[in-house]
Amino acid sequence: xxxxxxxxxxxxxxxxxxxxxxxxxxxxxxxxxxxxxxxxxxxxxxxxxxxxxxxxxxxxxxxxxxxxxxxxxxxxxxxxxxxxxxxxxxxxxxxxxxxxxxxxxxxxxxxxxxxxxxxxxxxxxxxxxxxxxxxxxxxxxxxxxxxxxxxxxxxxxxxxxxxxxxxxxxxxxxxxxxxxxxxxxxxxxxxxxxxxxxxxxxxxxxxxxxxxxxxxxxxxxxxxxxxxxxxxxxxxxxxxxxxxxxxxxxxxxxxxxxxxxxxxxxxxxxxxxxxxxxxxxxxxxxxxxxxxxxxxxxxxxxxxxxxxxxxxxxxxxxxxxxxxxxxxxxxxxxxxxxxxxxxxxxxxxxxxxxxxxxxxxxxxxxxxxxxxxxxxxxxxxxxxxxxxxxxxxxxxxxxxxxxxxxxxxxxxxxxxxxxxxxxxxxxxxxxxxxxxxxxxxxxxxxxxxxxxxxxxxxxxxxxxxxxxxxxxxxxxxxxxxxxxxxxxxxxxxxx
Amino acid sequence: xxxxxxxxxxxxxxxxxxxxxxxxxxxxxxxxxxxxxxxxxxxxxxxxxxxxxxxxxxxxxxxxxxxxxxxxxxxxxxxxxxxxxxxxxxxxxxxxxxxxxxxxxxxxxxxxxxxxxxxxxxxxxxxxxxxxxxxxxxxxxxxxxxxxxxxxxxxxxxxxxxxxxxxxxxxxxxxxxxxxxxxxxxxxxxxxxxxxxxxxxxxxxxxxxxxxxxxxxxxxxxxxxxxxxxxxxxxxxxxxxxxxxxxxxxxxxxxxxxxxxxxxxxxxxxxxxxxxxxxxxxxxxxxxxxxxxxxxxxxxxxxxxxxxxxxxxxxxxxxxxxxxxxxxxxxxxxxxxxxxxxxxxxxxxxxxxxxxxxxxxxxxxxxxxxxxxxxxxxxxxxxxxxxxxxxxxxxxxxxxxxxxxxxxxxxxxxxxxxxxxxxxxxxxxxxxxxxxxxxxxxxxxxxxxxxxxxxxxxxxxxxxxxxxxxxxxxx
Numbered sequence: 001x002x003x004x005x006x007x008x009x010x011x012x013x014x015x016x017x018x019x020x021x022x023x024x025x026x027x028x029x030x031x032x033x034x035x036x037x038x039x040x041x042x043x044x045x046x047x048x049x050x051x052x053x054x055x056x057x058x059x060x061x062x063x064x065x066x067x068x069x070x071x072x073x074x075x076x077x078x079x080x081x082x083x084x085x086x087x088x089x090x091x092x093x094x095x096x097x098x099x100x101x102x103x104x105x106x107x108x109x110x111x112x113x114x115x116x117x118x119x120x121x122x123x124x125x126x127x128x129x130x131x132x133x134x135x136x137x138x139x140x141x142x143x144x145x146x147x148x149x150x151x152x153x154x155x156x157x158x159x160x161x162x163x164x165x166x167x168x169x170x171x172x173x174x175x176x177x178x179x180x181x182x183x184x185x186x187x188x189x190x191x192x193x194x195x196x197x198x199x200x201x202x203x204x205x206x207x208x209x210x211x212x213x214x215x216x217x218x219x220x221x222x223x224x225x226x227x228x229x230x231x232x233x234x235x236x237x238x239x240x241x242x243x244x245x246x247x248x249x250x251x252x253x254x255x256x257x258x259x260x261x262x263x264x265x266x267x268x269x270x271x272x273x274x275x276x277x278x279x280x281x282x283x284x285x286x287x288x289x290x291x292x293x294x295x296x297x298x299x300x301x302x303x304x305x306x307x308x309x310x311x312x313x314x315x316x317x318x319x320x321x322x323x324x325x326x327x328x329x330x331x332x333x334x335x336x337x338x339x340x341x342x343x344x345x346x347x348x349x350x351x352x353x354x355x356x357x358x359x360x361x362x363x364x365x366x367x368x369x370x371x372x373x374x375x376x377x378x379x380x381x382x383x384x385x386x387x388x389x390x391x392x393x394x395x396x397x398x399x400x401x402x403x404x405x406x407x408x409x410x411x412x413x414x415x416x417x418x419x420x421x422x423x424x425x426x427x428x429x430x431x432x433x434x435x436x437x438x439x440x441x442x443x444x445x446x447x448x449x450x451x452x453x454x455x456x457x458x459x460x461x462x463x464x465x466x467x468x469x470x471x472x473x474x475x476x477x478x479x480x481x482x483x484x485x486x487x488x489x490x491x492x493x494x495x
Numbered sequence: 496x497x498x499x500x501x502x503x504x505x506x507x508x509x510x511x512x513x514x515x516x517x518x519x520x521x522x523x524x525x526x527x528x529x530x531x532x533x534x535x536x537x538x539x540x541x542x543x544x545x546x547x548x549x550x551x552x553x554x555x556x557x558x559x560x561x562x563x564x565x566x567x568x569x570x571x572x573x574x575x576x577x578x579x580x581x582x583x584x585x586x587x588x589x590x591x592x593x594x595x596x597x598x599x600x601x602x603x604x605x606x607x608x609x610x611x612x613x614x615x616x617x618x619x620x621x622x623x624x625x626x627x628x629x630x631x632x633x634x635x636x637x638x639x640x641x642x643x644x645x646x647x648x649x650x651x652x653x654x655x656x657x658x659x660x661x662x663x664x665x666x667x668x669x670x671x672x673x674x675x676x677x678x679x680x681x682x683x684x685x686x687x688x689x690x691x692x693x694x695x696x697x698x699x700x701x702x703x704x705x706x707x708x709x710x711x712x713x714x715x716x717x718x719x720x721x722x723x724x725x726x727x728x729x730x731x732x733x734x735x736x737x738x739x740x741x742x743x744x745x746x747x748x749x750x751x752x753x754x755x756x757x758x759x760x761x762x763x764x765x766x767x768x769x770x771x772x773x774x775x776x777x778x779x780x781x782x783x784x785x786x787x788x789x790x791x792x793x794x795x796x797x798x799x800x801x802x803x804x805x806x807x808x809x810x811x812x813x814x815x816x817x818x819x820x821x822x823x824x825x826x827x828x829x830x831x832x833x834x835x836x837x838x839x840x841x842x843x844x845x846x847x848x849x850x851x852x853x854x855x856x857x858x859x860x861x862x863x864x865x866x867x868x869x870x871x872x873x874x875x876x877x878x879x880x881x882x883x884x885x886x887x888x889x890x891x892x893x894x895x896x897x898x899x900x901x902x903x904x905x906x907x908x909x910x911x912x913x914x915x916x917x918x919x920x921x922x923x924x925x926x927x928x929x930x931x932x933x934x935x936x937x938x939x940x941x942x943x944x945x946x947x948x949x950x951x952x953x954x955x956x957x958x959x960x961x962x963x964x965x966x967x968x969x970x
Contacts, residue, residue, distance in 0.1 A: 081542045094541065101535050103542060202541040206769035235544050236772050314769055317574050320585030321539040325635070337580045364576070364764035373766060 002027040004163045004481075004489050007072050007220040014061065014071050021061070021071025021115060024166070025054040028073050028117055031164045031488040039140045039149075039484055041159035043078050044086050045118040053115040060113065068227055070113030075159045075168040078119040079126055080211065081200040082106050085116065089202050090124040090134035090152075093348030094328040103200020104235065105169070105211050105228040112227050120168060121155030124350045125319060126176055126204040128152050129422050132413050133352045140409070141184060142484035143448055147406040150180030156214045157184040162484040167215045167224060173204050174307050175401070175426025177212035178438035182401035182451025185440045185480060187468065188214045189221040190426075192458045193433035194239040196225070197232030203318040205311035206237075208430040217478050218439060218469040222246035225461065241459060249462035250469040255289035257467060260394030262297040265425060271404040277442025277450040278400045281471065285398070288470050295390035295397060299383045300428050304420055306383065307427040309363050309376035316360030322348065355416065384432040391457040396467050399425050401451035405444040425453060434458050439468040440477035449477070499693040499728050502701055503659050503720065504651035507666060508644050509676045510622065510684035511554045516641035517621040518545030518588065523643075525682045529627075529636035537641035539583030544770050551643035552595065552774060553784060554675040555619050558645060559596030560788055561673045562614055562666075566781045570595045572619075572768040577761045580633070581623040583640050591765040594618035595774070600650075601669065602793065603661040612662045613650030620644050639683075651690065651701065656720035660713050663687065668792050672817045686711050691720060692737070693727045702727075703737040707744055707751055719744040723751055795820055803833035812841050818855045819845070825862035832873045839869055843886055860889050868896040880953055881905050905954065911963070914947070914955050918963045921946045932968055940964065 002010065002024045013019045029047055036042050050073065057071035076082055079089050081099040083106075088094040102110060110116075123133035131139040131154025139154045141147040142162040149158040153170025157180035160168050170177040172190035181188025189212045196211045203209060213224035226246050232238045261282065266275065286292055324330035324344030331343035349357070363372035390397060402422055412419040429436040434457055441452035452471070456464040472478050481489065516523055519536035535543040556566055573591040596617035602609050624640040626633055647666065653659045667678040667685060678685040687710045692702040705723060710716045722744075727737055742751040790798065792814050799810035799820075813823045823840045827833035844865070848855055860868075868889070872882045877900055885896050885905065900906055921943055922929055932939040940961070947960040 081540075087541060089541070097541070099542075100540070101543075198542075199544050200542040203770075234546060236546055236770065313766060316764075317576055317584075317586045317766070320576060320578065321541070321583065323578065323585060325580060326538060326583070327540070338578070341578055361764065364766055366762045366764070369764075369766070 001489055003031040003166065004485065005166060006216045007069070007167050007223055010072050010166055011069075021054040021057040021073075022051060024071065025050050025073050025115055025117060028165055031162070032118070032159075035142075035162055035484050035487055036159075036164055038145060039142050039158050039162055039164075040137055041120055041139055041149075041155045041162060041164055042075070042118045043088065043090070043121050043134075043136055043155065046085070049084075050115060050117045057113050057115060065113065067111065067113030068223070069109060071115060072113070073115045073117045073166050074109065074224075075118055075120050075156055075165040076106070076116055077122050077153050077156050077168070077170045079122060079171050079202045079204075080106060080169060081202070082116050086119060087202065088119075088136070089126070090122040090136060091322075091349065091353065092135040092329055093322045093324075093344070097328045101200065103211075104197035104232045106200060108227050109224075117165060120153070120159055123152035123154070123176075124353050125202070125315070126152040126171055126173055126209075127315070127352050127356055129175065129179055129419055130407075130409075130412065131155060131158075131180070132409065133350055135350055138409060141406045141448075142482035143185065144406065144483075146408055147448065148183065148409055150183030150402070150406060152176040152180075153188075153214060154180045154183075157181050157186050157188070160184065160186045160214050160216060161482045163481070163488040167213060167220050169224075170212055170214045171201055171204075172210050172212045172426075172430065173208045173311060174423050174430050177214060178401050178426050178436055178451065178453060179422070181214050181438040182440075182453075183406035183449065185449030185451075185477070185482065186214050186216065186438075187218050187221050187440070187472075187478065188212060188438040188451075189225060189461075189465075190429060190436045191225060191229065191461060192239070192435045193430070194235075194237050195230075195435070195459070195461070196228045197235040197238045199232055199234040203314075205314040206318060207314060208307075208311060210430075218437070218465055218472050219247070219250060221437070222250060222465050222469075225465075239459070244462055246461060246465055249466045251466055252470055252473050253289045254285055254467060254470050257285075257290045257396065257463070258394040259285055259290045259292045259467070260295035260390050260397040261292060262300065262390070262397060262399060263294050264297055264300050265399045269403055269421075270400065271444065273442075273444035274400050274402070274404060274450050277444065278398070278452055281441040281452045281475075282398055284471060284474055285467065288474055290467075293393055295393055297383075297386045297390060297397075297428065299379060299386050300424070302379055303383055303428040303431060304424055306376045306379045306431060307423065308359070308420055309372050310380065310431070312356040312360030313364050313373050313376075314360070316357045316364065319349075319353065319357055324348070352416070380431050383428055387428070387432045387434055387455075387457065391460075395456070395463045396460070397455040399453045399455065401425060401438045401453040405448040405450055429455055435461050435464055437464040437468045439472055440480070441471070441475070442477060443480070449480070497732065498696045499731065500696055501654050501724050502651045502692050502694070502704075503653035503655075504690040505649045505653070505659060505662065506688040506690070507647045507649075507663065508686045508688075509558075509647065509670060509678065511551050511643045511645060512674075512676055512684075513548055513550045513554070513643055515548060517548050517551055517619070517643035518641055521641065525684075527638055529634065529638060532638040533640070537583060538637055539585075545588060545768075547771060547774070548643055551619060554673075555595050555617060555645045556776065556781065557673055557784055557788065558647075558670060558675050559599065559617050560781075560785050561669050561791060562596075562599040562601060562617070562647070564596035564599035564614060564617060566776055567593060567595055567597060568776055568778065569593060569773060570776065571773040572771045573765045574768050576764045579623070580635060581626050581640070583624065583637060587620060587623065588768055588771070589620035589646075590618035593773075595776075601662065601665050603658065603665045605655075605657050605661045610652075610658065612652045612658070615648045615650055617645050617647050620646060656717045656724070659689065659720055660717050663713060663716065668815070672789055672792055674789075674817070680711050680713070683711060687716060689716065689720065691723050691727070693724065693731060695731075702731075703739050705737060705739070705751075706741045708741055708754070710744060715744055715746060718749065719751060722749065726751065789817065799823075803827050803837070805834060805837050809834075809837045809841060813837060816855075822855050822858070822862050826866045826869070829863050829866035830869045830873075832869055835869045835873055836866060839865060843883070847890065859893060860886070864889060864895055871896050871900060875956065876900065876906055878953070878957060911959065914951070914959050914963055917947050917950050917955060918960060918967060920950060922964070922967060929968060
């Protein structure tokens with residue numbers, strides 16, 4: 001059952017010699033073998049390589065090494081470059097591509113001894129909120145196999161919720177870490193823009209993308225953030241500020257914390273079960289000593305519209321490089337370069353990616369740029385100012401992560417607009433460049449997890465981690481197990 | 496028949512001579528095997544990010560300062576989107592509305608007249624890869640992809656092919672002077688797009704312009720412009736219309752051919768590059784860079800005339816290349832006779848360099864050594880023939896002129912007694928010429944002086960020999 005542990009639990013056992021990294025990795029691989037056929041959280045596994053990494057970590061430990069994650073297996077969303085591993089981004093167009101380099105975040109985790117067990121499924125190029133847009137098949141929610149796990153980091157969230165890994169990495173452009181974490185009952189952190197280097201994160205929308213951990217508790221999220229955060233010479237947009245000690249921020253009460261509740265977030269369209277769970281969570285925080293005030297984020301009502309102009313615009317350029325010339329998929333039978341592009345991209349991209357490329361191309365076109373892209377950038381500034389004003393009155397802001405719990409597979413896939421509206425509470429955080437945390441805060445109708453979003457100002461990670469941690473310590477939602485996890489809880493340790 | 500005025504504007508791409516590329520650490524060396532100077536960044540691999548080369552920014556700003564531009568305190572990069580097989584990312588990182596440098600201009604000389612050609616802007620961008628076509632397939636060499644370029648956009652101020660070429664030559668001279676680029680056209684580190692239009696004399700608005708892309712030799716640009724002026728004039732005179740289009744110059748056929756018309760023009764969908772922070776250039780930093788600028792070629796010519804009393808022609812020759820000017824200036828400062836230094840540099844030094852192909856920076860005779868040689872001649876320690884010999888010895892064996900002259904006993908003999916005995920000997924041995932001289936044949940004197948020089952092994956002071964001979968033969 002080593003696969004069911006958190007990172008800090010695994011480290012305790014590794015440190016006192018109770019188990020080896022190889023045991024942990026074997027237990028994870030067993031769990032994957034046992035249940036991943038049903039949820040499809042993983043796209044690729046290299047068992048031999050994972051075990052080799054684990055044995056190398058065990059050897060290093062015997063030789064006195066003490067990396068902060070030495071021997072801890074981590075699942076990686078298929079959008080992050082890990083040297084020697086595939087990185088399909090859930091797309092056919094990157095079929096066969098093997099990355100020649102480590103992303104900075106990966107290199108930092110590797111330097112601390114992390115073991116990269118496999119690649120998790122995702123919406124193609126992180127475009128989607130349900131992991132139904134992967135070219136390699138859907139992922140199912142471990143709590144209810146008929147439901148989506150959320151997205152785009154649905155594979156990572158499902159793998160964590162199924163105890164098919166100890167922790168995982170995702171990426172969050174408009175909620176892609178927080179929303180699947182909410183749907184699967186995990187902890188998901190979207191750090192401040194620029195806190196974790198984007199070097200090696202395949203770009204969807206460069207001004208919004210952030211790497212984030214998906215974990216079983218808040219302490220683990222803080223631990224992974226600690227290792228990955230900090231300025232990187234390879235990413236000009238990474239922040240130069242010194243990284244604080246996040247573990248030190250994890251205290252059990254919320255005395256002195258002021259919580260802001262945006263009045264615009266608790267209105268129509270919100271699922272009643274979600275609202276109940278979030279209101280109960282707010283009450284828990286109040287009891288932990290937090291003061292609660294009302295704040296206003298008036299431009300949230302246009303946040304989704306703004307997001308769906310800026311993100312596709314940047315994506316339309318970011319995805320231009322996938323042309324069949326240098327790597328990945330190349331269509332057969334092209335007669336000239338233009339034909340090669342057309343055929344490769346027509347066959348290589350799925351419908352949602354094409355929809356956003358066309359949308360992005362349109363909003364940047366001459367004659368439309370001012371009306372769409374430029375205007376959206378101005379609105380983005382207003383959204384950021386909303387938060388700046390609100391954080392003058394509070395240290396964190398609470399809201400639901402998503403308006404609903406996980407929905408049934410196929411329920412929204414025919415209606416992209418309905419799907420986009422599900423991002424309403426998460427996209428403002430990316431547009432403002434601030435940080436947000438999703439922590440489990442209840443069960444809708446007793447069977448599907450609901451996430452509480454804790455938003456903080458730029459570089460406010462200590463405040464949101466503290467709030468999330470205190471809430472977690474006072475509740476048991478994070479330790480509830482999905483039905484798939486139950487099946488993985490008794491796995492035998494091979495020695 | 497209607498006469499037409501020609502209007503020409505140039506967009507010049509100049510490769511900066513940084514060691515590494517614009518947005519990654521790969522080498523910019525020319526001529527390496529294909530795809531050996533590449534990395535995930537310049538190949539446009541998923542997840543890679545650009546990081547600005549600060550040296551390239553500095554050199555573009557220095558170029559702007561040398562060309563009289565204003566430096567934008569706030570500049571930014573943009574993405575220019577289009578698909579082409581030489582583009583690793585299918586967008587080029589360039590600068591759209593906030594370039595590094597604005598305004599400026601250069602003075603050109605054509606037909607003895609000076610004319611100001613305005614510069615609209617200079618922006619920074621990355622070069623593309625190089626496509627190579629073979630019989631049944633094509634290859635792409637990404638070594639050049641990401642090499643820093645600056646694009647210098649002129650005002651439409653040129654009115655003839657001669658002016659366009661003069662502008663390019665002036666630009667090139669200044670940029671080589673600023674040591675920001677080699678401007679080597681064969682290696683493609685200076686390339687140019689030209690815009691040209693014609694309008695009837697008296698019309699105030701410009702005619703329809705045609706763009707000719709990717710020219711890389713002065714001769715090609717000249718010929719293409721001449722061809723295009725003739726072509727457009729013929730079209731207009733026969734009542735036709737010029738269509739706005741991009742044409743290419745075919746060197747072999749000596750003609751331009753249409754590549755695409757305005758209807759096929761790209762919509763580049765520029766937008767701010769989200770992977771790079773804007774460039775802020777505080778006034779104090781720009782001032783610091785401005786303080787270290789070299790003189791412009793024209794300023795240096797003027798300085799040589801003023802400070803060293805050189806004729807305009809000498810100043811022009813010596814200031815043409817910065818390194819030559821530096822060499823001359825260093826030698827002239829250490830010599831009593833700058834004009835004599837100028838003569839030496841313009842003749843013996845430059846000839847030797849061009850014969851041997853040695854760059855002046857690596858020339859074995861240092862400016863100080865040359866100055867000493869010049870001063871020895873000037874002080875009549877050696878005569879000018881001996882000086883040439885000493886120069887050759889310095890070239891071959893190194894050493895200082897003074898030591899060579901002393902070691903080989905080359906000092907000119909100015910001792911009247913010593914010369915007199917040689918003169919007497921020459922008179923005694925050349926009675927026929929003495930006769931001729933006395934009969935009025937002036938040429939005979941030259942022969943007699945020559946004989947004195949020969950007998951003295953070239954060391955006699957020729958002026959003294961002449962006056963002694965004259966004195967003795969008039970008695």
